[in-house]
Amino acid sequence: MKQDVIVIGAGIIGLATAERFLLKGAKVTILERNKVGLESSWAGGGILSPLCPWDYSDDVTRLTSYSASRFPIWISSLHKATEIDPEYETSGMLVLPPYNIEIAQQWCSMREIKMERRTVSNTSVARNSKETDDATTYDHALFLPDIAQVRNPRLLRALHYRVVQLGGRIIENCEVMRLKATQQKIQSITSSRGEFIADYTVVSAGAWSKEVLGVHALKLDIKPIKGQMLLFKFDITPPLHAILVKKGLYIIPRRDGHLLIGSTLEDVGFDKQTTVSARNHLLMRAQAILPILHTQPILRQWSGLRPASLDNIPTIGQHPMIKNLFINSGHFRYGVTMAPASAEILVNEITGTRQPFDINPYQRGWNFH
Numbered sequence: 001m002k003q004d005v006i007v008i009g010a011g012i013i014g015l016a017t018a019e020r021f022l023l024k025g026a027k028v029t030i031l032e033r034n035k036v037g038l039e040s041s042w043a044g045g046g047i048l049s050p051l052c053p054w055d056y057s058d059d060v061t062r063l064t065s066y067s068a069s070r071f072p073i074w075i076s077s078l079h080k081a082t083e084i085d086p087e088y089e090t091s092g093m094l095v096l097p098p099y100n101i102e103i104a105q106q107w108c109s110m111r112e113i114k115m116e117r118r119t120v121s122n123t124s125v126a127r128n129s130k131e132t133d134d135a136t137t138y139d140h141a142l143f144l145p146d147i148a149q150v151r152n153p154r155l156l157r158a159l160h161y162r163v164v165q166l167g168g169r170i171i172e173n174c175e176v177m178r179l180k181a182t183q184q185k186i187q188s189i190t191s192s193r194g195e196f197i198a199d200y201t202v203v204s205a206g207a208w209s210k211e212v213l214g215v216h217a218l219k220l221d222i223k224p225i226k227g228q229m230l231l232f233k234f235d236i237t238p239p240l241h242a243i244l245v246k247k248g249l250y251i252i253p254r255r256d257g258h259l260l261i262g263s264t265l266e267d268v269g270f271d272k273q274t275t276v277s278a279r280n281h282l283l284m285r286a287q288a289i290l291p292i293l294h295t296q297p298i299l300r301q302w303s304g305l306r307p308a309s310l311d312n313i314p315t316i317g318q319h320p321m322i323k324n325l326f327i328n329s330g331h332f333r334y335g336v337t338m339a340p341a342s343a344e345i346l347v348n349e350i351t352g353t354r355q356p357f358d359i360n361p362y363q364r365g366w367n368f369h
């Protein structure tokens with residue numbers, strides 16, 4: 001591929017897309033409003049699966065499963081090329097009730113996904129802790145041993161490095177303000193750092209994608225949904241082996257003793273402020289599952305704006321009218337998981353390469369109302 005590509009937005013989606021284009025030989029420039037990888041992609045938990053995967057449509061499952069299966073090779077090639085370890089780890093995920101056990105088991109069996117039914121208590125889920133009489137017991141916990149996680153900031157750093165190593169140009173502090181189109185073609189991109197021209201333009205500006213597209217957004221429905229997170233640090237190892245999920249709340253143990261608690265889902269526009277009420281809500285729920293958190297201080301609280309789309313289905317592909325304009329956005333809760341597959345699908349479309357599965361569901365976003 002010999003063409004020039006401009007990618008708007010340097011989150012995980014923009015970076016993964018740029019990397020894929022560069023590997024195909026394209027000349028790539030990323031325009032980033034702030035610094036690389038500091039928005040939603042940085043803020044996320046890095047669980048490489050939907051939380052209760054049986055709650056999602058086949059269109060989400062197809063993309064997340066295929067994408068998650070690309071991670072081991074993708075991460076190992078990034079690690080090798082950059083010497084930055086994104087800490088991919090198959091830690092497994094333990095889902096605590098309430099959830100629909102029959103549907104969950106059926107869903108796993110149909111897809112041959114490994115699962116183990118477990119009886120656990122809120123003391124036994126924690127490493128090295130003693131059983132007590134007042135422990136809460138969960139009879140129908142479900143352990144999914146193959147679910148993995150990655151450390152977002154490290155993955156972003158590795159991708160940033162890799163894009164530059166492959167010859168990609170990244171222009172930071174460059175806010176795209178307008179896409180000028182005539183005769184069904186983007187003629188130029190107006191930014192805070194001047195005008196840009198390319199053969200192809202890809203919008204991967206996360207929660208801001210609709211604003212970047214402006215009048216060309218058609219019926220695309222991508223909006224910010226805030227998520228807040230809490231961070232703890234334990235001395236050496238975290239008190240958990242696996243990711244823990246209970247009714248939308250999750251606790252993620254990292255190798256070095258960090259523990260993340262997430263997350264809220266708040267429809268408050270582009271407001272990124274963290275709040276005391278979210279902090280208390282997350283903390284109270286996490287302490288009920290993991291009592292050891294009563295004795296541990298919160299290290300940090302932060303928030304990110306997810307690029308929310310209807311049913312968590314991103315839009316990936318060509319604009320219906322403007323032939324050199326593409327989008328890769330709207331990954332909502334699972335953009336880290338979906339990143340390698342979304343990049344692959346987009347680049348396949350432009351290069352005319354056969355797709356791994358039917359991609360029509362990810363091209364309907366332009367027409368939603």
Ligand SMILES: Cc1cc2nc3c(=O)[nH]c(=O)nc-3n(C[C@H](O)[C@H](O)[C@H](O)COP(=O)(O)OP(=O)(O)OC[C@H]3O[C@@H](n4cnc5c(N)ncnc54)[C@H](O)[C@@H]3O)c2cc1C
Nearest residue numbers: 009011013033041044045046047176206227304335336337
């Ligand atoms: C709290 C939280 C927890 C999450 N947990 C998980 C998880 O465990 N697993 C998972 O798979 N996903 C998770 N996600 C979702 C995932 O993080 C997102 O789906 C993903 O990061 C979206 O990536 P993106 O590149 O589209 O957006 P972003 O990372 O937001 O990147 C968009 C970029 O575009 C830039 N930009 C915006 N406007 C302009 C402009 N006008 N000009 C130039 N640049 C512009 C921004 O500055 C930004 O850098 C979580 C998200 C949050 C917030």
